[in-house]
Amino acid sequence: MKTQLNKSDFNHSLLKFLDASPTPFHVVKNMAGLLETAGFTKVDETSDWKLHPGQGYYTTRNGSSIIAWRQPVASDAFKSGIRFTGAHTDSPCLKVKPQPELVKQGYFQLGVEVYGGVLLNPWFDRDLSLAGRVTVKETSGQVTSHLINLEKPIAIIPSLAIHLDREANATRGINAQTYLPPILSQTDEKPDFRQFLKNELVKSQVSVAQVLDYELAFYDSQKASLVGLNDEFIVSARLDNLLSCFIGLQALLAAEAGSAQVLICNDHEEVGSASACGAQGPMLTQWLDRVLPKEVNRYAVLANSLFVSADNAHGIHPNFSDRHDENHGPRLNQGPVIKVNANQRYATNSETSGRFRDLAHQAGVSVQSFVVRSDQGCGSTIGPIVATETGIPTVDVGVPQFAMHSIRETAGAMMRLAWLKF
DSSP states (O other), rough: OOOBHHHHHHHHHHHHHHHSSSHHHHHHHHHHHHHTTTOOOOOTTTOOOOOTTOOOOHHHHHHEEEEEEEEEEEETTTGGGGEEEEEEOOEEEEEEEEEEEEETTTTTEEEEEESSSSSGGGTTTOEEEEEEEEEEEETTTTTTEEEEEEOOOBBBOOOHHHHGGHHHHHHHHOOTTTTTTOEEEOSSSOOOOOHHHHHHHTTTTTEEEEEEEEEEEEEOOOOOOOSTTTOEEEEEEHHHHHHHHHHHHHHHSSOSSSSSEEEEEESSSSSSSSSSSSSTTSSHHHHHHHOOOOSSHHHHHTTOOOOOOOOOOOOOTTTOGGSSSSTOOTTTSSOOOEOTTTTSSSSHHHHHHHHHHHHHHHHHOOOEEEEOTTTEEEOOOHHHHHHHHHHOOOOEEOOEESTTTTTSEEEEEEOOOBOOOO
């Protein structure tokens, strides 16, 4: 039921993955690289698929969502259902606007739009870099897209000094339009941002005639790290939800061929999942149309399946323990969390929870529970969306963490590394 992995190697690989994945486009690129190293083959959505038993495959959409799976060995294996793990590739951030150039008081800034439920205060006074996708017309006339990651810090959002706002620690709010544009340089003339992007791409040997458009986001250039007297914690940007993407990928790679095993990581969860590549879009159902054998009863397959929606959970904070229900405060490094909500913000029910608990017990993994306080609102995940769209029995789980949606988040690093094979 389980495969033990070396904790040190796992954490080193995770830190490397986090640092190399500043945007969903980079997440998918890096996941694809790990899959191909493990012998998985890419199949393109624009072509017909010829799939072979026991072989691993993956496909992508928009360069920001990915489905990876192993074809079952036996021809009738689909009848016993599919073992799904789902996560999301996006994280709250600040995205650059289409016409972003600003010059104020001799400083060059870029206008930004808030993506998702960003915890804004921690973005001030951080060393920011820029990454994403740029679409260009090349000198040959071809329209192509390229990933860009400047890596070095190029911008900062300075705080206003306490002397100029004596009530800052008590009452300061954040105006997303006026407080957040990062400072990139000093100048009295408005630079051409698209020309800057063109120059960066030319350095990468791309023959650019014109930058047509882009999807770019600022990110914290500080590297992910292990923190604590005993390295108990992983501290990084985008732990929500790249931690789940990485764990799900490692679980798929460690699993033996046999049953149908699928990992799906969607973009746009942080803004509702309603897109062509989001969990509310048709990506999963279209994959089912392609992969399920025609002679198999689709509805029977899905009814026999289990979808594990993996998205980080709120660990109980020692300084704010009153923000949790007193019986449902998950602790870091004490095992995965089953998330429950009576109003269906999570898709867990007693049967899917019971199946997960039983599998965890067989794998020797402790399990915790999370229920939001009855006087607070509850976030959600891709779980209820997938369950609604497909009817697949679903359980919502996650690794507990601190500072969800901050520019820098904290999770446990001492967890027992046992993979559940569904």
